[in-house]
Amino acid sequence: MDTTHHRQGALEPAPASVPGAVPVPVPAPVPASAAGLPGVLPARRPTAHTRVRGAATVVELRGSLDLATAPDIRAHLDAAAAPPGARVIVDLRPAEFFDCSLLGLLCRARRRALESGGCLGVVCTRPRHLRILEAVGLDRALRPVATLEDALQHGCEHVQPHS
Structure with missing residues (x-):
């Protein structure tokens, strides 16, 4: 059974509290320039x-x-x-x-x-x-x-x- 998951583009061990975790893509954080912040x-x-x-x-x-x-x-x-x-x-x-x-x-x-x-x-x-x-x-x-x-x-x- 695979016990890793994606976190910001990298594979990391799944938390111990999640038995049988499978790889799940987690989107990378949106950079501030793409978030529509005023002045950026x-x-x-x-x-x-x-x-x-x-x-x-x-x-x-x-x-x-x-x-x-x-x-x-x-x-x-x-x-x-x-x-x-x-x-x-x-x-x-x-x-x-x-x-x-x-x-x-x-x-x-x-x-x-x-x-x-x-x-x-x-x-x-x-x-x-x-x-x-x-x-x-x-x-x-x-x-x-x-x-x-x-x-x-x-x-x-x-x-x-x-x-």
């Missing part, structure tokens, strides 16, 4: 990179943004929107493709930022992406601008909180 930026990923520019947190999204990449994107957007009064700017210019997964994440991040007295703006220049935002009505809520400088300069003033 997630690690750079192929599809998402977060940086601070002035009073704003810029989340740059690149490549194909879909259901497979949603967990990484969610971690970046959650971390950016977590602090009270967060000013979040999502830069979609490097994005080649996105599906409804991203639209849901943008709505979620915007709601979270607004609930804590902050805002979320979007930088987007690709015509097909702008058409998608318009088709689902998010162009009115997110008010995309063409440059990061415009988003940084105008901050939250162009974003309507109750759209």
Whole structure:
């Protein structure tokens, strides 16, 4: 009978109080950067990179943004929107493709930022992406601008909180 079990990726003897214990995977602890703690930026990923520019947190999204990449994107957007009064700017210019997964994440991040007295703006220049935002009505809520400088300069003033 096997008397070991997994603990944070390693096999250790099972506690004596558990007769007949079998190996059971125990997930490793979540690092603080992935836990969405305010002030902690997630690690750079192929599809998402977060940086601070002035009073704003810029989340740059690149490549194909879909259901497979949603967990990484969610971690970046959650971390950016977590602090009270967060000013979040999502830069979609490097994005080649996105599906409804991203639209849901943008709505979620915007709601979270607004609930804590902050805002979320979007930088987007690709015509097909702008058409998608318009088709689902998010162009009115997110008010995309063409440059990061415009988003940084105008901050939250162009974003309507109750759209």
